[in-house]
Amino acid sequence: MTQQVKRKKVVKKGSHPTGTRKVKRKVRRIRKPVLYGLIAIVVLVVALFTVPKTIEDGKLKDLGYDKATISEIRKQKLTNLIIKNKYYSENLAASIVDKTLNKDYIELYVVSDSCDQREFVLYDRLIDKGYTEEQALNLFDNLTFFELTPLLVFDFQTDVQPYIDDAVAHSATNSFSKFELSNSYKVPYETTKPVVNQGSYDMLVNKTYYLDGSFAPPQLQDLSIQYASTGLQLDAPAAEGLKALCEGAREMGLRIFASSSYRSYDNQQALYDRYVKRDGQEDADTYSARAGFSEHQTGLTVDLSALDEDGKAVATFGESDEFLWTSQNCQKFGWILRFPEGKESITGYQYEPWHYRYLGVDLAQKVVDSKLTYDEYYELYMAPWNNEENNNALKNPSALSSKTEEPTESAEPTETPAA
Structure with a gap:
């Protein structure tokens, strides 16, 4: 048997096994200078984005902000604004974090310990x-809300520093329920203006706002002797409010009545002249x-x-159980204690525990809740604006506001002269 020898196929150098010629590709290499240049560009671009951010974060950290x-x-988008002006306060930081910051009042956040809608309005x-x-910022930086609201009632102070110093000197004893100053910041009856909304429940009558001599309540009616002395009158809504107040007191075993109510312009003039x-x-x-300038002319006021x-009749109403109950519950029936103790510098009158003003239940409750005198509350939330562009805060739907029904006023007391 002959052995078959397998011949190895010889492929010529430079040829492909299939018979096609293999083409050698030339590999291009990036030159090192070019590569280094590209890397440098990438590093530069990254630096342009990160370095400024790092610097800004450092500045914000130095101001006191955390990560x-x-x-x-x-x-x-507050970075530039805050860094440029170096704004910082714990109040501002907290408002930024909880996303409640109102950018229109950012400077107020810096100087005030707390900012809310009422401070924006103020x-x-x-x-x-x-x-x-x-x-304004100087005032907020040094004083609290209840120390600032009287300025709305007082005369304009060209230099606010004396007022700040006076309020600070009394800061240890002053509060929402008591506000005393060493100096006077209002000259009574010097700057006066007519009542804006004559005939409404919310009209303000004081030593600034006056009623025309011809004004009389639109729905004057006689009061029942069950709730008032003989011959007294009030505007109809206030008369109903007085009845409700007296009935509420009786349910508690207490008896109150109006000893003074509506008083005409002429009657008030005669009374005032007698006191002078x-x-x-x-x-x-x-x-x-x-x-x-008397609330009694409105037909919305009583002396109890x-x-x-x-x-x-109890000689001193202010020391009676009736007063204690009335002062704590009057707002439920639409009334407020008009000239409270400790607020004489704001109201311009002595403390009158017997003098109550009808505002309607809704507004009366708001005034009591605010802990402000009606003079302050009215000027803060209800008075017309001198310049509508200034009422930015009230344009916010969450701002406090209060306009109510219609008005009435009162006559004379048994113990002390009433306003």
């Missing part, structure tokens, strides 16, 4: 009254209103008295 707040500052009101932004003749004008002005178990 989480810095992140929010960037999201809310700030705008101060600007509207004529104070500069610098003055007796005590002099300066003293008379502390407890009695001049004609046109109390009866003891024998049906006799």
Whole structure:
């Protein structure tokens, strides 16, 4: 048997096994200078984005912001504004984090310990009254809300520093329930204007706002002797409010009645003249209103008295159980204590525990809840604006506001002269 020898196929060098010629590809290499240049460009681009951010974060950290707040500052696009002006306060930081910051009042967040809607309104009101932004911020930087609201009632202060110093000097004893100052910041009856909304429940009558001599309540009606002394009148809504108040007291075993109610312009003039003749004008002005400036002319005001178990009038209403109950519950029936103790510097009158003003249940509750005098509340939330552009805060739908029904007023007391 012959052995078959397998021949190896010889492929010529440079040829492909299939018979096609293999083409050798030339590999291009990036030169090192070019490669280094590309790397440098990438590094530069990254640096352009990261270095400024790092620098900004450093500046924000130096101001006092933490990492989480810095992140929010960037999201809310506040970085440049805050760094440029060096804004920082715990109040501002907290508002940024919880996303409640109102950018229109960012400087107020810096100087105030806390910012809410009422402070925005107060700030705008101060600007509207004529104070500069610098003055307003200075006031907020040094004083609290209840120390600032009287400025809306007081005369405009060209220099706010004396007021700040006076308020600070009394800061240890002043509060929402008591506000005293060493100096006076309002000259009674010097700057006056007509009542804006004559005939409405919410009209303000004080030593600034006056009623025309011809004004009379639109629905005057006689009061029942069950709730008032003989011959007294009130505007109809206030008359119903008085009835409800007296009935509420009776359910608690207490007896109150109106000893004074509506008083005409002429009657108020005669009463005021009598007090001036007796005590002099300066003293008379502390407890009695001049004609046109008395709440009694509105038909929405009463002076209350109390009866003891024998049906006799209690000599001092302010020391009676009836007063204690009335002062704590009057707002439920639409009334407020108009001249509270400790607020004489704001109201311009002596403390009158018997003097109550009808506002309607809704508004009365708001005033009581605010802990402000009606003078302050009205100027803060209800008075017309001198410049509509200043009422930024009230344009916010969450801003407090209160306009209510219609008005009425009152006559004379049994113990002390009433406004």
